[in-house]
Amino acid sequence: MAELARIQPCLWFDDNAREAMEYYVSVFPNSRIRSIEEYPDEKLDAHFTGMSGKVLNGQFTLNGVDFVCLDGGPLFTFNEAVSFVVSCDGQEEIDRYWEALSHVPEAEQCGWCKDRFGVSWQIIPRNMGELVSSPAAIQVMMQQKKVVIAELESA
The missing domain is CATH 3.30.720.100 (Signal recognition particle alu RNA binding heterodimer, srp9/1)
Incomplete structure (x- = not known):
């Protein structure tokens, strides 16, 4: 084992x-x-x-x-202070995980989502740092819910 x-x-x-x-x-x-x-x-x-x-x-x-x-019962609940990052190899993978994990639309921003159990996830491209290396790309990302790589690339 x-x-x-x-x-x-x-x-x-x-x-x-x-x-x-x-x-x-x-x-x-x-x-x-x-x-x-x-x-x-x-x-x-x-x-x-x-x-x-x-x-x-x-x-x-x-x-x-x-x-x-x-x-453990209702004493403690999840919040956005802790999230799990899922590094994706492309838009198809981002879309697949987003579809599976995002269940609270009001919690969606900049690639962050919350699942049906209340756990927060960051569904981002593996090269996110590279994609948001300009102020224009950061501005685009700040307006996104689910990350759309093509929009960041064209910023």
């Missing part, structure tokens, strides 16, 4: 960690759910009332990046 990364993002979901893992591994290539540990049966421990069968510790890999997750 391959050694896991020493630092891994941990995603705290209210109660849909299993659904999120299954969705994410369907979106990204070279991805898999490595393990799911469930909360114990409620009859065994009153501390876990309502959590039986939910994810206590989920481990999954998205295109080579290891993640952990859990169902």
